Amino acid sequence: MRSSAAGRLRRLRWLLTVLFTALNAAGLLVLAWLFVAQDREQGELRLDAELKRVTAAVLRLVQSNGDGTVVTAFVGQDQIDTSCPEFAVLPAGAGEFEPHFSRRDCAQVDRGVLYGLARQAADSGKFVEGYVPSTGDGLVRVVAQPFLSSAGQYAGAIVAASDPAAELARHERVLWTVIGGCVLLVGALAVAGHLLSGRAIRPAVAALEQQEVLLAETAHDLRTPVAALRALAETAWRNPTDRPDLLPRTVRLAARMGSIIDDLLVRARLAAGVEVLAVQPIWLDQLVTSVVEETPTDGAQVTVTTAPTKVNADPGLVQRAVGNLLDNAIRYGRQPGSPAIVHITVAGGRVTVADHGPGIDAAVAEESFDRFTSGSGSSGLGLSIVRWTAQAHGGFLRVYNAEHGGAIFELAFPPVP
Structure with a gap:
């Protein structure tokens, strides 16, 4: 390999x-x-x-x-x-x-x-x-x-x-002293060289890691839409009479894929420092309600409780972060054989997404924000994007298990006074 x-x-x-x-x-x-x-x-x-x-x-x-x-x-x-x-x-x-x-x-x-x-x-x-x-x-x-x-x-x-x-x-003592000093100095030079070389290549390593993460996230987020788009195209090819119904769904799916690519490219540019956040005052409660209304629930029961909350943030990134949390809860916040039950609360600059699923292992919760696997065996890139969005705005993302089961994700932004 x-x-x-x-x-x-x-x-x-x-x-x-x-x-x-x-x-x-x-x-x-x-x-x-x-x-x-x-x-x-x-x-x-x-x-x-x-x-x-x-x-x-x-x-x-x-x-x-x-x-x-x-x-x-x-x-x-x-x-x-x-x-x-x-x-x-x-x-x-x-x-x-x-x-x-x-x-x-x-x-x-x-x-x-x-x-x-x-x-x-x-x-x-x-x-x-x-x-x-x-x-x-x-x-x-x-x-x-x-x-x-x-x-x-x-x-x-x-x-x-x-x-x-x-x-x-006397000369032999000097000789051994010099040998010992040389050994210590060579060791110090090795440590100094390792530190200096690390500092020299650190920007290149960081840039390559960001590139690899971007490619992995792009593949992760496009895998499902691409599969769905192919299924729609094959269905339309086999059933010409269904094309009028399938065409609008195909267009919406293509638009979603374009939005995913745009969001990932924006994050890559922001992480590379070539673009700044488009921060503006937004009503977090209205944005979350809009995301819930536009997200297919696949039979899940999703309820929203909001209080007027205003934050300074990039609306596109926040919308994507909330969508990732909702999508994660709908997919994995369910018991076997039962539809997902998700409740979202918005207040005080915080978005709390609670589900009734099996919960999340606290030992791997932190890794789910940074790595490519999560406790459920799925890709953890969606959660990593949520955490990055929170940190980019000066907030945080926390996860813990509810007393009666299920996972709770808390996404917080600094509220506007």
């Missing part, structure tokens, strides 16, 4: 929500990745700054004789030799001297790796920075700073090493 246009628009709303969320989430993830990468870089810069502070301090303690010999004796006499980060003064390049390792073991790193870093720094004449594998689990952050002998040649390098566990743990 094909879905309605309004249903497809609702699915479009979900598609717009997904697209909105996906695009914003993609941008958010890019920003999050940049932030995390920047945080990691800043953490490494802090580690390197501390290591370079150590290498610079040790470099001031390293001495070089006139013959180019490097002396590290003063390094062991300074308190930096027992502090963290740990370091090593290692020969490389053109230098030959006794290597010196600090006495504090702060990071588990293989000495062969330190010698390799020293040679790399001396060969390049530049700082060497990065992570190297630890002898245990994890990584070690290292910085190697080359230094010159008195002969002007690179004689070795000072290699400082630090355990980055604390910094990596």
Whole structure:
């Protein structure tokens, strides 16, 4: 079964929500990745700054004789030799001297790796920075700073090493915080996208729903007259002698169908806001009496009790609403095998239509005003038109059951003072 246009628009709303969320989430993830990468870089810069502070301090303690010999004796006499980060003064390049390792073991790193870093720094004449594998689990952050002998040649390098566990743990906390924040923001974006897309397509959904209701109401209200018109035409075709009697009935039925179509189109234009109500002072009691006189009763007993009542309303719409209530009571306000008994009261701006039928289920009474089915199994569009007419005039429609059986419909309009 094909879905309605309004249903497809609702699915479009979900598609717009997904697209909105996906695009914003993609941008958010890019920003999050940049932030995390920047945080990691800043953490490494802090580690390197501390290591370079150590290498610079040790470099001031390293001495070089006139013959180019490097002396590290003063390094062991300074308190930096027992502090963290740990370091090593290692020969490389053109230098030959006794290597010196600090006495504090702060990071588990293989000495062969330190010698390799020293040679790399001396060969390049530049700082060497990065992570190297630890002898245990994890990584070690290292910085190697080359230094010159008195002969002007690179004689070795000072290699400082630090355990980055604390910094990596901090960075991991930042990472999980960013992930959690992204999840919350994506959820918020999804909700915001759903609300925005709903607001964007709401006018289109409302217009399509009104169109579908109009089509359904037109089909409902024209079904019976069309069937009756066809029956009259077939009877006239089979019985030429009855045509003079059938022709006036056919004309009246066609006029009724035209009136139904006009009323439905007026409601559609009013609901769409392209036409306003033709409000004018009317005598509600006279209008109701006229509707009763013009409505075929099909054997039903219809009585009317009125008091002079004046309201400001659109007479065409009110006439149709009262006709729908009367037609509903005549059709369903009867006991099996008995004619309908309907009593109409008009007073104080209210029209009360009471019948002697089985009544109406209160649980579905409200749905009868809005949906396409009523408690009696018939179309509820007639009652929905009555309710819409009441609300358009600032009134209301209520339904309840009488104490001794039967349903009572109360249509109210603001009375003229």
